[in-house]
Amino acid sequence: MSTSALGSGGTSHYPRGMANEAIRERRGERQFGRTVLLLVTLGFAAVLAAGLFAATVLLRGQDQAQWVDHTHQVERQVMAIRLTLEEMRSARRGEVLRIAGDSGATYADASARFFRAIDSVGRLTVDNPLQQRNVARMRVLAKRLDSMFAASLLSGTALSTESERERQATASQVQMLANRMLAEEVRLLDIRTAAQRESIRIFFVVLAVCGGLVAFVGFGSVWVIRRYTQELKTSGDQLQLLNDNLELAVAERTTDLQRANDEIQRFAYIVSHDLRSPLVNVMGFTAELDASIKPLTALIEKVDEQLPELVTNEARLAVTEDLPESIGFIRTSTQKMDRLINAILRLSREGRRTITPERLDMGLVARGVVDNLQHRIDELGVAVRIASSMPVLTSDRLAIDQILSNLVENAIKYLKPGRPGEIDISGSIAHGRAVIAVKDNGRGIEPRDHERVFDLFRRSGMQDQPGEGIGLAHVRALAYRLGGTINVESELDKGAIFRVNLPVRFAGEKAKDEESDA
């Protein structure tokens, strides 16, 4: 990671980069939500479909099993028809030959069972028209057979061979019909078994497909979640990195600012020193010039006395007026320049001074400031009030003292002529910041000059008071130095309120920096 890239170009696109990141992340989140929802829905739908299908297949299977069972029942009854027919025959033979039948049953029993079997087949095959037709024919044949048997029994004698043959034929017809019905049932059974097997097969296929689908959805979800988590982690890491870089950039920027500030301080200091040096010459040689006026004046006077025609008016004026006037202007200008340079020096020195925070009761500080100015206050008849409750700060005593005394001094200095001066000093604390306000009823400051008055060498309003425009610049520099701000609220002729906003507790690390500098 190259810090230089961060220091210069990096910072400018931080917010944009972060916004992009956020948008991408949000979009990704939405997409992820949609995908997961889709997958989960798909999965649940698959499981539901599988369940439903399984239930249907199961129900159908049950149905089919029932049908198979039914077919078996029909088969059994058809077999019973065949069996009872045989019984009927043997019972008739037995009764005819007067011997007990094989089954020991009477013909009546056998025939009753025969008809019952036919009836039950009829009942069982209600749904099958083919079998119903067969049953109907069977009934007709059975009745005819039964009456034939009954006739043969009643007669007690052997009947004609013709009737015997007819009976035989009918019996075999019944037999054949039963066989046909059996065959039909076997056919049905085959179909139904096949259908059952088919549905089971389908069931398994569907189950397999659903299983596959569930597995796919599961794997898909896991994959998507994993990928998303990965992305989340990556972007989290990136965010962390950005955050670290930002801190680094801020630290670097702070150091840069500190360095720039130090540079300005040093610059101001060196410049003011080097400006002073030529000033010494200007003032020194001006004094030399001034000193040489005296012998010149003496000479002029002497010549004037002895040889008045030699002295021109110009020469006299030059010595008596022009020279002193020029020297006077040079003097006042250099003196002013000296004051300005001293002001820069003082500000620069103030910036280098070590701040020593201590506990300050602003009430006492304000009292001290007012006491120092008491002489002028009494002279001008100004009423100064200090609020009863003033905040307590931890800050630099000298700086606070200078801020307050500059503000009060200004309030005294710029009173409205003809209006008794009133100055109120108050203070309050809110959110860890103390606000010290100095309010006056003086001549006020035009709103357009509100920023200007804090600039070095700038003044506002009538220039009827001595001063270089240093006080408020100094106050603002001090306030900044203490981590505070200052503003003014004023209108022309309506007084002014200067509010200094300071941290209740001076941030110590800056002081330490300064100490290590000194």
Add this chain to the structure above:
Amino acid sequence: MNATQAVNIVMIEDDEGHARLIEKNIRRAGISNPIHHFLDGTSALHFLYEDPEGPAKSGPALILLDLNLPDMSGTDILAKIKGEGPLKRAPVVVLTTTDDKVEIQRCYDLGCNVYITKPVNYESFADAIRQLGLFLSVIQVPDVAEH
């Protein structure tokens, strides 16, 4: 004490105007000792240590030193004079525009005898130099190392 030997005044001052003003005021204070003026540190050091007429080779000397010189820092010259060598007892008067506390302390730490800030106000400047002149008239300057 060698009273017959004149004390040389070595003035190291890059500003000719200042040098002239200083000289004038010293003369006004009634000091007539020879004043050797140097505009930069290199030639001054050469005179102090190498020149046959320089204080290291002959006669006692008093040094007026400005701190802001074009080629080297006045404090470096001060450190050299006050370090080991024939001139370590020679009185040094630092006469400069710098009134920074740290700088003043540093000069005294290095062994400067008097530190005077040049006042911009000419009256006080002239006054300071005159007083320096009075001071110079009573000061006892040690001989350089015997040879």
